[in-house]
Amino acid sequence: MHLANEWQDYELIDTGGGEKLERWGDIILRRPDPQIIWPLENETHQWKQVHGHYHRSSSGGGQWDWKKEIPERWTISFDKLSFYIKPTSFKHTGLFPEQAVNWRWMMNKIQQANRPIKVLNLFAYTGGATVACAYAGAEVCHVDAAKGMVQWAKENVHLSGLGDRPVRFITDDVFKFVQREERRGNKYDAIIMDPPSYGRGPNGEMWKLEDNLYPFLQSCTRIMTDNPLFVQINSYTTGLSPTVLHNLLSMTMKERFGGSITSGEVGIPITNSGLNLPCGILGRWEA
Template identity: 45%
Template sequence: MSTLKAWENYKIIDAGNKEKLEQLDDILIVRSEPVALFNKEKPDLWHDVHAVFKVSAKNKGQWQIHKPLPQSIILKYRDWQFISALGKFKHIGIFPEQAQNWDWMQNIIHESQRTHLKVLNLFAYTGGATVACASMVGVEEVVHVDAAKKMVQWAKDNVKLNNLTHQRVRFLVDDVMKFVEREIRRKRQYDIIILDPPSYGRGPNNQLWKIEDHLIPLLHKLKQLLSDQPLFLLLNSYSTHLSAMMIQNMMMDVFDQGSLQVNEIGIPISNSKKILPTGVTGKWTP
């Protein structure tokens, strides 16, 4: 398993009984966590929190606020800053475990010593990978695509916060599959492709996405968008029903040449030997 390096002001204090206790700067929150199928180690720390996300029927829920909260919090990793806030579906505007993938991307880009690289970031959320790639000297353009208008605006704010507005970042609110099909017709190509698809979702025009049905067809299409000298394709999955081996098999159906590394990723729990699993990452390089 690949694990997260330390953020400056984010950590998981404890986890267990399908919940996790997180610290964002000096704010404590509790969120549901289906993979925390073990016991809490620090039960006394769970009582004095600022907010709790309570799951209700049909896997929905809402935040219960117990103490005054700022409208947003700036989370810091390395030289980057990201806006965090309590949102719908228990989201906080950032997936902290993805920082290890940002580090890996930057290392690959740096070691390649290449310039004029074109990056496609799909299901791009609030732009963590967009910031990581746009801050690299060798990157000429980042195309950031997400179906949610609010998330794209959030990503724009993160890019601005990191003083990267001078970089060539193109933001698009679009259905990923439809966008990719148009790019194929336009004969566009990218040296780097990043995708972080949800288990289930809908596009701006109510287009249905189900990862078990649509991931392999999407990967086949993305293979057509890779340049003649691609650097990498990185896939991240949070779907608890898709194991690392299942993701590996799906990627092997498409990428039968080159190198493929598929690993679980996770976040160490503070002052504990336990690691909270947070997803699976597949990395293809030629």
């Protein structure tokens, strides 16, 4: 398992009973997590002294129960990268802390390349990977279908003191954007993607991972430079094996460019139990 174990401002304190107890800076949140199927053996005072507790609704969705006053948004940092945290109505906070293990890997790859690197970040959300790659010195194109998430990503880039870096922000359907980049002849040294199980583009374009990911990866191979650096895929799709990502990268990137592939689970260490919480999977191709 690839563990995000370098955090100072984030901590997964405890888990149990379908929930996780997390520290985001000085704010303690209690949120549901479908992977946590073991019981909560000891509901300590930590569990009860939270700032907010997200309750799922039996009819879908859910809502926050705020126990203490918190700011509308606040800042946490990973190394020299900074991010705005803001709890949303669908339980997320605007950041997936397990992705720090990928940020570190990308930064190292870019800095060790010793040449200019152009990165395309697709399904890019609030821009954790965009901030990491820009910090490492890459030119970045950030693409997401949600206008609000693209704005959040811009704010994260500026928060990290990277407002002068070459970062382009695009609100668009990622599949259509990649196809246009191919027609334009634009090329990238590295591509990052975090495709959803299902999704819609800004004009109602449908995305279904099991139908679209392979042809999408094929399209991406056609906008890689002749000397590409890496492709990173993250997935939170339930039931999808890391081996599937390994196979897809083998049939697309490795078949065309050679190189090597790594796949596996991503996780976060749990402070109180010493266990690790699985938080999705990754597939990496590198030259």
